[in-house]
Amino acid sequence: GNSVTQMEGPVTLSEEAFLTINCTYTATGYPSLFWYVQYPGEGLQLLLKATKADDKGSNKGFEATYRKETTSFHLEKGSVQVSDSAVYFCALYGGATNKLIFGTGTLLAVQP
Amino acid sequence: NAGVTQTPKFQVLKTGQSMTLQCAQDMNHEYMSWYRQDPGMGLRLIHYSVGAGITDQGEVPNGYNVSRSTTEDFPLRLLSAAPSQTSVYFCASSDGVGYTFGSGTRLTVV
Numbered sequence: 001g002n003s004v005t006q007m008e009g010p011v012t013l014s015e016e017a018f019l020t021i022n023c024t025y026t027a028t029g030y031p032s033l034f035w036y037v038q039y040p041g042e043g044l045q046l047l048l049k050a051t052k053a054d055d056k057g058s059n060k061g062f063e064a065t066y067r068k069e070t071t072s073f074h075l076e077k078g079s080v081q082v083s084d085s086a087v088y089f090c091a092l093y094g095g096a097t098n099k100l101i102f103g104t105g106t107l108l109a110v111q112p
Numbered sequence: 113n114a115g116v117t118q119t120p121k122f123q124v125l126k127t128g129q130s131m132t133l134q135c136a137q138d139m140n141h142e143y144m145s146w147y148r149q150d151p152g153m154g155l156r157l158i159h160y161s162v163g164a165g166i167t168d169q170g171e172v173p174n175g176y177n178v179s180r181s182t183t184e185d186f187p188l189r190l191l192s193a194a195p196s197q198t199s200v201y202f203c204a205s206s207d208g209v210g211y212t213f214g215s216g217t218r219l220t221v222v
Contacts, residue, residue: 043214045213089154089155099157099160099170100204102154104153
């Protein structure tokens with residue numbers, strides 16, 4: 001079945017550092033891929049998405065490219081801020097049942 | 113504001129008690145789902161529904177029941193609460209393109 005694997009955290013960075021959070025997936029067919037963000041004490045918000053191979057999703061300085069050849073959707077940001085501290089979830093959607101499958105989440109802590 | 117509304121936000125239950133977590137959406141989405149979030153395990157799908165009158169099991173359905181009598185509502189019932197059901201529960205709805213999540217219910221079973 002479909003699955004998502006993302007790097008374990010926590011990831012601790014200094015402000016203005018470069019961020020990469022790895023995400024790989026296993027799926028049949030051509031799924032859509034998402035990154036969600038959860039700030040402390042809140043629900044999940046969609047950060048960005050890509051619906052087909054080679055698409056690049058971007059939002060708030062974050063980017064991720066749908067790489068079918070490596071089945072990856074790594075999240076990147078060139079310069080993180082303290083306000084980016086949150087848990088980031090990679091997710092996959094595909095198939096007739098509309099199931100959204102999540103990775104285990106990666107906690108990002110940005111220090112000033 | 114349009115979206116997914118979950119109630120209650122917090123709940124403490126004793127082992128063996130039953131309760132219903134409410135979820136309502138006003139976006140006319142056909143698809144709704146319930147997830148639980150546990151440390152180190154991400155979000156796991158409990159039950160989902162592709163339309164009124166249709167429900168199916170997700171990854172971790174045991175101990176939970178759902179029904180979908182209307183498009184708007186998708187309640188989650190705990191039949192006999194157990195400490196292992198201590199978690200944060202999220203309801204989500206989808207139009208097949210994007211998902212909208214509720215703000216969650218933090219449940220503690222003692």
